[in-house]
Amino acid sequence: MQADAEAESDEPDVSITLEAAQMDWVGAQIFRNECAGQLDCLVHWNVGEKFPSLGIGHFIWYPRGVEERFVESFPALIQYMMQRQASVPEWLRELEPFDAPWPDREAYLASEDSVEMAELREFLAGTQGLQAEFIVRRAKQSLTDVVAAAPEEKQEAVRNRLKSLTATPGGIYALMDYVNFKGEGLSQMEQYHGQGWGLLQVLLAMEKQSPDQTALTRFRKAAADVLTRRAENAENPIERERWLEGWLKRLETYKEPAEMRAST
Known part of the structure; x- marks a missing residue:
């Protein structure tokens, strides 16, 4: 059982560290x-x-x-x-x-x-390789920015979710890919009907997922909910009719390396 430990945190480190092979x-x-x-x-x-x-x-x-x-x-x-x-x-x-x-x-x-x-x-x-470095750099900065942008009463929970995700290669990959894929969720321009779809929105939506699941599983399911909401809110029907299926398929790759090898 893996929970957020939301009530037990003292400003945990949420940095991203990857070995060369993991990168x-x-x-x-x-x-x-x-x-x-x-x-x-x-x-x-x-x-x-x-x-x-x-x-x-x-x-x-x-x-x-x-x-x-x-x-x-x-x-x-x-x-x-x-x-x-x-x-x-x-x-x-x-x-x-x-x-x-x-x-x-x-x-x-x-x-x-x-x-x-x-x-x-x-x-x-x-x-x-340089492009991957750039993605890592952007994701690292995003962690700090996303925590700061969360509602004050939810910042500790968001920080703990990030700490759980950055503890494994699969979680780091999910964070990096999602920021690159759909952004940090901090721009008011990136919203439909006042609802965003970036990393911040996914981290907040993780609270609706069962604490019995791993952080990566909760992140994957929360991202699916957030992107489905985006497609439903979009004025352009192409998001619902063509893009959403591919987005959800992409989220299924948010697994640990061993799980990915087993599923291919």
């Missing part, structure tokens, strides 16, 4: 979730979206003039890459402002065979 496993899982391990998917523009998604984490990149409710992450990734002295393609470095160079999906599709697109795919294929 490789987490990065591979995220790449598999976003791209099914296919390198062509490292630069992608989904039907029904106004922006491309790039890299192993499908980091969002807005074209000029596009402002959506989702947090943009590709510019921050490239900034991190440049700080780490990665060989960012010159045309990418010279973009000013740093907006996606394709105004819409049609323009993107028309440029798929261009030299610039080939360079971009090659660059993203060769920097998967």
